[in-house]
Amino acid sequence: MEYASENPVLDASGEEHTCFLSESDFAEWHPSIEQTTVIEYKGLQVHKCGPWTQGPVFLQQLQILRNFDLPAMGHNSARYVHTLLETAKLAFADREAHYGDPDFHDVPLQRLLDPDYGAQRAKLISDTPAPGIHPGTDNRKVHHIEDVKADAEYSIRHGGDTTQLVTADSSGMMVCATPSGGWIRSNPVISAVGFALTTRGQMFYLNPHRPNCYEPRKRPRITLTPSMVTREGEPYLAFGTPGGDAQDQTTLQFFLNVVEFGMDMQSAVEAPSFYCEAFANSFYPRGSFERRFAAEDRLGEDILSQLKEVGHRPRLLGDWGNGCVMGIRFDENGLLTAAASPRREVALAFGR
Numbered sequence: 001m002e003y004a005s006e007n008p009v010l011d012a013s014g015e016e017h018t019c020f021l022s023e024s025d026f027a028e029w030h031p032s033i034e035q036t037t038v039i040e041y042k043g044l045q046v047h048k049c050g051p052w053t054q055g056p057v058f059l060q061q062l063q064i065l066r067n068f069d070l071p072a073m074g075h076n077s078a079r080y081v082h083t084l085l086e087t088a089k090l091a092f093a094d095r096e097a098h099y100g101d102p103d104f105h106d107v108p109l110q111r112l113l114d115p116d117y118g119a120q121r122a123k124l125i126s127d128t129p130a131p132g133i134h135p136g137t138d139n140r141k142v143h144h145i146e147d148v149k150a151d152a153e154y155s156i157r158h159g160g161d162t163t164q165l166v167t168a169d170s171s172g173m174m175v176c177a178t179p180s181g182g183w184i185r186s187n188p189v190i191s192a193v194g195f196a197l198t199t200r201g202q203m204f205y206l207n208p209h210r211p212n213c214y215e216p217r218k219r220p221r222i223t224l225t226p227s228m229v230t231r232e233g234e235p236y237l238a239f240g241t242p243g244g245d246a247q248d249q250t251t252l253q254f255f256l257n258v259v260e261f262g263m264d265m266q267s268a269v270e271a272p273s274f275y276c277e278a279f280a281n282s283f284y285p286r287g288s289f290e291r292r293f294a295a296e297d298r299l300g301e302d303i304l305s306q307l308k309e310v311g312h313r314p315r316l317l318g319d320w321g322n323g324c325v326m327g328i329r330f331d332e333n334g335l336l337t338a339a340a341s342p343r344r345e346v347a348l349a350f351g352r
Helices: 023-028 056-065 078-098 115-122 244-259 265-270 301-309
Strands: 037-041 044-048 165-168 174-177 227-231 234-240 274-276 292-295 313-316 326-330 336-340
Touching: 037 056, 044 056, 056 078, 056 115, 056 244, 078 115, 078 244, 078 274, 078 292, 078 301, 165 234, 165 326, 174 227, 174 234, 227 244, 234 244, 244 265, 244 274, 265 326, 265 336, 301 313
Parallel strands: 292 313
Antiparallel strands: 037 044, 044 227, 165 174, 227 234, 234 326, 274 292, 326 336
């Protein structure tokens, strides 16, 4: 492969390296327009990006959770939190085993999103947290091998993150985007042009047994995952958040707050949230933490104690430490409402 730069550039390793991209890589690349991956849930059509993102795990979680009476459990009860944590563990196990650029791999989405498959997975959830993570549909051995490090914390601290944009107009046109390229402190800055390259390439594995292994012209399986919902084909809801692997758990809770528990938009984004950490992180060094979950302190000492008793390991984030969900909704009367989480420095909802 012809290297793009003859001049090595300092990167996060502390050493100088050349780039794997050639001039022809840039010249021949073009964006694609793709169909959404979609399922039906409670009379709504839920749309996500395809399996070169982690987006379908949101849909897989819904297919599992439709087998439970969530309102009967009570919002953010110990049973509810446990069920969502174990559901995430099952869905993200399939992400690790199957997701990758569909231009290079035959990702079995039809099977993974089948309601019957979701029902089978739901039966695996017991009263205690399952040890390890277990993908379904086939027997690929891709978990907890040499490219996943148990209890390895991400050590690079950074002062920025992914952002979220959701907008809509009176005609019903909606746009939802989750822009992110990496962080200035870890991205190599190309001095000749004055900008930093993204580090999203770190999403790739070098393990050839994984569908998300590195190959030329291939898209890495990114964590970025905006969400849109229609009702009878008409715009209904759009939402997203920063947060890496937690995105499709934090936004799932927001969605359930609205659809299952009838919360208004602002209450739904402000409710205490949590996320499972028992599968491989998408970022180096890909730490995996068995039975561990991260939670905002506002979940409450009583709930956290009950979860500890059955075997979960909580990691506290502070009262307002998880994500930054933003959303827009058209209600039954066509009224457009918006909500923004108060969790980060700048989060706005406005209209004109």
